[in-house]
Amino acid sequence: xxxxxxxxxxxxxxxxxxxxxxxxxxxxxxxxxxxxxxxxxxxxxxxxxxxxxxxxxxxxxxxxxxxxxxxxxxxxxxxxxxxxxxxxxxxxxxxxxxxxxxxxxxxxxxxxxxxxxxxxxxxxxxxxxxxxxxxxxxxxxxxxxxxxxxxxxxxxxxxxxxxxxxxxxxxxxxxxxxxxxxxxxxxxxxxxxxxxxxxxxxxxxxxxxxxxxxxxxxxxxxxxxxxxxxxxxxxxxxxxxxxxxxxxxxxxxxxxxxxxxxxxxxxxxxxxxxxxxxxxxxxxxxxxxxxxxxxxxxxxxxxxxxxxxxxxxxxxxxxxxxxxxxxxxxxxxxxxxxxxxxxxxxxxxxxxxxxxxxxxxxxxxxxxxxxxxxxxxxxxxxxxxxxxxxxxxxxxxxxxx
Numbered sequence: 001x002x003x004x005x006x007x008x009x010x011x012x013x014x015x016x017x018x019x020x021x022x023x024x025x026x027x028x029x030x031x032x033x034x035x036x037x038x039x040x041x042x043x044x045x046x047x048x049x050x051x052x053x054x055x056x057x058x059x060x061x062x063x064x065x066x067x068x069x070x071x072x073x074x075x076x077x078x079x080x081x082x083x084x085x086x087x088x089x090x091x092x093x094x095x096x097x098x099x100x101x102x103x104x105x106x107x108x109x110x111x112x113x114x115x116x117x118x119x120x121x122x123x124x125x126x127x128x129x130x131x132x133x134x135x136x137x138x139x140x141x142x143x144x145x146x147x148x149x150x151x152x153x154x155x156x157x158x159x160x161x162x163x164x165x166x167x168x169x170x171x172x173x174x175x176x177x178x179x180x181x182x183x184x185x186x187x188x189x190x191x192x193x194x195x196x197x198x199x200x201x202x203x204x205x206x207x208x209x210x211x212x213x214x215x216x217x218x219x220x221x222x223x224x225x226x227x228x229x230x231x232x233x234x235x236x237x238x239x240x241x242x243x244x245x246x247x248x249x250x251x252x253x254x255x256x257x258x259x260x261x262x263x264x265x266x267x268x269x270x271x272x273x274x275x276x277x278x279x280x281x282x283x284x285x286x287x288x289x290x291x292x293x294x295x296x297x298x299x300x301x302x303x304x305x306x307x308x309x310x311x312x313x314x315x316x317x318x319x320x321x322x323x324x325x326x327x328x329x330x331x332x333x334x335x336x337x338x339x340x341x342x343x344x345x346x347x348x349x350x351x352x353x354x355x356x357x358x359x360x361x362x363x364x365x366x367x368x369x370x371x372x373x374x375x376x377x378x379x380x381x382x383x384x385x386x387x388x389x390x391x392x393x394x395x396x397x398x399x400x401x
Contacts, residue, residue, distance in 0.1 A: 002185035004100040008299040008311060011183045015089060015304050020087035029284045033088075034095030036081065038074045045102040049110065059109030060119055060241055065195065068234035071103065072209035072227070073098070079223035089183075090305025094218070101207055107110075107162045107241070121244040126275055127363065128258035130268060130329060131283030132322055134293030136345040137260050138191075138200075139382075140283055143356055144199045144258040146373035146378040151255035153246065155199040161207065161242050170195045184304055190297050201239070202261045208238040212263035219313060228324065232267040240274050259288050265325035276327035278338060281365045282329070285345035287322055294318040339363045352379065 003012070025031040035041075041186045046053035058066055077309055080086065080094055112119060126145055145152035159176070160169035164203055173195035193199065206213040211227035214220060247253035256279075272278060293317055302309045333340065341362035347355045356375065360367040 002189070005186050005300075008296060009303040009309050010186075011303050012183060012298075014185075016055060017184045018183065019087050019089040021169070022092055026088060034092055036077055036091065036095055036098070037071045038077055040071075041073070041099050041102045045106050046097060049106060052110075053106065056106050056109040056113065060112030060116065061109065061238070065234040065237055068230075069238075072337060073102070075215060075226060076209060076211075076220065076223050079220035080218060083220050083222060084218040085306050087305060087307045090218070093305055097206075097214075101209065101379045104162050104207055108245070110183070111162065111245070112241070118245045118248050119241055121248040123244060123247060123275075124254055124256045125277040125279060126257045127279045127281065128261050128264065128271070128275070129258070129281045129283060130258075130265055131262065132265070132285070132287075132290045132294070132325060133262040133297065134290050135260065135283045135285035136343065136348050139348055139352070140281055140343060140359075141200065141258060142198055142378050142382070143352065143375045144281070144359075146374040147258075147368075148366070148374060149371065151202050151250075151252040151256065151257045152198050153257070154196050155193050155252070156195050157246050158199045158201055158203040161204060161246060163245065178319045184300065186300055188335060190300055200260050201243075202263065202375060204239050204242045205235060205261060205263055207242065208235040210235045210263060212261070214265075215317065216298045217305055218308065219302065219309070221313075221317070224317075228266070232270050236267065236270050236274055265329050266321075268328055269335070272302070272332060272338075276338075279365075280333075280336070280338065280340045281344045281346070281363070282333075284342060290322060291315070291318055291344075294321070 022031070046056075049056050077098070084090070084094075086094060121132040127141050127150065129137050129144070141152075144150060154170075155177070156167075156170040156173040158307055160172055162169075177193055177195060187193075202213050209227075210232070211220075211224045215224045243257070244253070247257065295311070295318055298314050298318065299309065299311060302314065339362060341359040343355050343359055353372070353375075356372075
């Protein structure tokens with residue numbers, strides 16, 4: 001059992017020890033501190049490609065997309081240096097994440113040069129769940145993904161998306177999740193994950209340096225504001241390239257992919273322009289409940305990586321995100337003529353089967369007996385899940401306040 005999370009900014013004991021050790025190791029010269037520098041990250045990732053590195057960087061991508069990523073990398077590192085106030089553990093984790101992003105960027109480019117047909121993979125019309133995090137999107141995602149007529153992304157595909165042989169990405173993911181669980185003992189209660197489990201595609205957006213995953217870990221308001229104001233098309237073009245590659249590699253392109261990322265709400269018009277035959281499911285929940293849960297998630301992530309987290313700043317950021325996403329959803333749906341199902345959080349709590357029947361009808365899909373049986377199994381399996389502990393944490397914080 002994890003220790004009691006007695007504060008929104010609580011940090012696990014192993015994270016404390018790791019942070020203290022890294023600080024001493026760098027100060028005393030036992031270990032070199034990670035170099036958070038765009039050119040250094042490129043040099044580290046490009047070394048295996050030698051003289052081919054520039055060609056690999058452009059593999060499958062336009063000059064615009066290449067330039068967008070380069071600028072994003074420089075800007076996010078500048079924001080981390082100027083604003084995030086990362087502790088030693090946070091700095092090590094930031095280096096790990098960003099170095100992986102650049103490494104995967106080049107690995108995908110090399111793959112697409114070798115196999116350009118991957119980028120022509122025809123995709124079945126996806127089912128895209130739109131809604132704020134903590135609004136029931138995960139439950140809807142799990143239910144729709146249980147249908148054997150559909151496909152979904154697994155954690156190992158999301159966070160290690162470059163195709164690997166012999167299921168190596170799944171084994172690496174299992175080890176990674178075990179280590180993250182030791183550093184952050186409340187992680188699984190807030191967002192349950194398993195290496196082969198149903199997972200959102202947030203990491204595919206972060207692979208192109210969309211702000212969403214990073215602003216939930218680091219205080220980087222200048223990068224968030226700049227990125228929100230930018231055209232997100234280069235990010236979503238990379239997203240679709242990864243989507244097609246994953247679908248082709250796993251042999252599931254003919255099945256509708258059930259997808260969900262809360263950040264889709266910010267860029268819905270761009271996403272739908274690239275996937276115009278999508279079906280949409282809109283998750284709805286009272287905004288104050290969404291806000292409390294979002295603050296809890298972000299505080300948990302940020303507290304591990306910085307000693308100077310500000311709950312007021314976290315709350316302000318997520319109030320802004322909710323308002324921005326509502327505005328962008330409304331604008332995109334005003335122009336959308338495709339199918340949309342609207343599901344309310346309380347309706348799902350009261351009678352999820354009735355809610356799913358209505359969802360399938362609105363999307364023009366057949367809810368088969370096999371699908372319903374699979375959904376029942378998924379719901380039964382979740383009854384004792386880690387996510388109930390997060391509800392208990394929120395109730396305890398509310399009582400303390």
